[in-house]
Amino acid sequence: MLAMRLRRAVAIVVAGSTLLLGPAGATAGPGECHVVDIAFKPTLRPDLPPGKNPWPQIVVWLEDAAGNFDRTLFITKETGSHGLGNRPGRWDFNSGPLWPYGRRIATFPVWAHRHGQEWDLVVFQNGDDNNLSHPFNESSKDQHYCRPMLTSEPAWDALTCASPNQVYTDKGMLSGSAKSKYPPRSDITRTPGTDHASVDEFTPNPFDAVSQPTPKPDPSDPAAIAEINWPIPQDLPPGDYVVWVEVSKEFDHNSEYSVSKYPAPMGIPWADYGAPYRGQPSVVYKVPFTIGVEQTISQTTDYAGYGDPDGLDGELRTPDGTITTNLSGSGLGRLAVVTDESGAYRVRVTARPEFDAVAPAAPGQITVEDMTASTATVSFVVPGDDELTGRISGYDIRMRLGEDITEDNFASSPKANEVVIPVADPGTIASFTMERLLPETMYSVGIRAYDDCHNTGPLTVISFTTPERGMGEVDACFVATAAYGSVLAADVEMLRHLRDAVLEKSVLGSLAVQTYYTFSPALAGVIGESELLRATAREVLAPIVRFVRTFRI
Numbered sequence: 001m002l003a004m005r006l007r008r009a010v011a012i013v014v015a016g017s018t019l020l021l022g023p024a025g026a027t028a029g030p031g032e033c034h035v036v037d038i039a040f041k042p043t044l045r046p047d048l049p050p051g052k053n054p055w056p057q058i059v060v061w062l063e064d065a066a067g068n069f070d071r072t073l074f075i076t077k078e079t080g081s082h083g084l085g086n087r088p089g090r091w092d093f094n095s096g097p098l099w100p101y102g103r104r105i106a107t108f109p110v111w112a113h114r115h116g117q118e119w120d121l122v123v124f125q126n127g128d129d130n131n132l133s134h135p136f137n138e139s140s141k142d143q144h145y146c147r148p149m150l151t152s153e154p155a156w157d158a159l160t161c162a163s164p165n166q167v168y169t170d171k172g173m174l175s176g177s178a179k180s181k182y183p184p185r186s187d188i189t190r191t192p193g194t195d196h197a198s199v200d201e202f203t204p205n206p207f208d209a210v211s212q213p214t215p216k217p218d219p220s221d222p223a224a225i226a227e228i229n230w231p232i233p234q235d236l237p238p239g240d241y242v243v244w245v246e247v248s249k250e251f252d253h254n255s256e257y258s259v260s261k262y263p264a265p266m267g268i269p270w271a272d273y274g275a276p277y278r279g280q281p282s283v284v285y286k287v288p289f290t291i292g293v294e295q296t297i298s299q300t301t302d303y304a305g306y307g308d309p310d311g312l313d314g315e316l317r318t319p320d321g322t323i324t325t326n327l328s329g330s331g332l333g334r335l336a337v338v339t340d341e342s343g344a345y346r347v348r349v350t351a352r353p354e355f356d357a358v359a360p361a362a363p364g365q366i367t368v369e370d371m372t373a374s375t376a377t378v379s380f381v382v383p384g385d386d387e388l389t390g391r392i393s394g395y396d397i398r399m400r401l402g403e404d405i406t407e408d409n410f411a412s413s414p415k416a417n418e419v420v421i422p423v424a425d426p427g428t429i430a431s432f433t434m435e436r437l438l439p440e441t442m443y444s445v446g447i448r449a450y451d452d453c454h455n456t457g458p459l460t461v462i463s464f465t466t467p468e469r470g471m472g473e474v475d476a477c478f479v480a481t482a483a484y485g486s487v488l489a490a491d492v493e494m495l496r497h498l499r500d501a502v503l504e505k506s507v508l509g510s511l512a513v514q515t516y517y518t519f520s521p522a523l524a525g526v527i528g529e530s531e532l533l534r535a536t537a538r539e540v541l542a543p544i545v546r547f548v549r550t551f552r553i
Helices: 002-008 154-158 197-201 478-484 490-501 507-519 521-528 531-550
Strands: 011-014 032-040 057-064 069-076 119-123 173-180 226-231 239-248 283-291 296-300 338-340 343-345 347-355 364-371 376-381 394-401 429-434 442-450 460-465
Touching (some): 032 239, 239 347, 283 296, 364 460, 376 442, 376 460
Parallel strands (some): 011 226
Antiparallel strands (some): 032 226, 057 069, 057 239, 119 173, 239 283, 296 347, 338 343, 376 429
16 A cells, blocks of 8 residues: 555655754664655646636644644745745735735734744835835845736736846845744845845744745646655654644635625725735644554545634634635645545545665756756656665755855755656656746756655756847836836836837837837846946936926826
8 A cells, every 4th residue: 555655646745854854753773764744635726817826835734632833844935935924015915926025924824823933024125015116226136026917917827927037126124023923035145235134134944944835746647646755853752643734825715705805905006916815714634643653544635624814813713614615726625635545535644664774876867958048947867766776755956056066065055946746767757947047147956866764865966057048028118127126116117108108109109119129128138137237227217217207198
């Protein structure tokens, strides 16, 4: 049964920390560890378009039988590393694909009120929580989030960032007084003179080690599940425990949690950007289980309750008719029912001993199969679990810019956002695509495999340099956007108004606009990557901006 389960678990994600990266487990002998596997299958709603159908956010934690919080085993990277719960901006801001602003305090309210930690609240540098637009001298390049978009823009349902290398955001600052139960983002390096000095204090983040993207099962395999593999540390005694899984999803509306009841904020600038996201609250699953010398399997198809829709408390509300239970990807159905030899479940917990003293082999024949100015597809030969035989449990993938990854700096290198799904046997080819890269930039990517006991194999490294930016479509007013740092900057909007209301109403004006669009994309890319050129561009645009401010359209 165990072998069959492992064959069906095609998405395996680490949930450990640097303290757990060795053979471990309650009462483990030589070459033995004890492992807890948490299996589930995230799913999407079939009735929603891509821009309003994000993958759910998930957190998994452990408590003892008396209800005492023990540790977080897994948290999706948006909240664990990218600061989704503690970003500047009001919590009810609209949302959209990789939306950059708004502290989403209703993401995991039950977990947030149980883990017992607090951080300083992150606020905008200019103190304006109601505005999506922020000063250019307080906005630095963002390597993760997109700019706010209108739902009518093609990039909305394409789930891509328009002009990804020209996105600038205010990373905020620590308030110094107000507190949050969510960590700030830990994925940024402060830009001196633009980002606030307190950005240096956003790290370290205690959840970085257990943060991964939402695991997405292989859609071509109906038996595919996601599985968190956690080696039990030696100091955790055998006994009865509970795994809790809290699942949150934006735009998951129903009749009780509708747009009319949870609308977009009114009376604020840029209120037409994005869409109201506040639908059904977080849904919580509970699985009691036992850690002992024998394998045990526990599972559930029901939910234990749901969190506060406003995220203000950590109470677990009793299941009721307000939560959707009959639609895939919605409410209870955010995790699908899986049926296999162990029965039916939405969350299954397996505690088992594992005998594995041999580390995996190194990934082999690593190459870059395809590359653009902003993406790279890396492929490699899959290693074995015990050197060259058996399936490994997962991969640790990290990257550095401008210098090679080595054994010495691998652990301190940022994790890549991608997760390689170990579906293949040793000797076959696996691949993953890195996105939102910078043009003409040297990257070094390191990969090492690990097994169920978290024995880690040798490091395999590949380095490459992305090509220069090609000509292509970019956002309107892209030079101004690059100069001012945000498509929502007030001066950019005035320039766009001049273009739409005056220039494009005449033949010469229309010709000027088309010429601008033809010759400016590459220039905008260069401007956006240099603060000196951005300042120069602002000086050039300043007389036009002053004219537009006095021009009555």
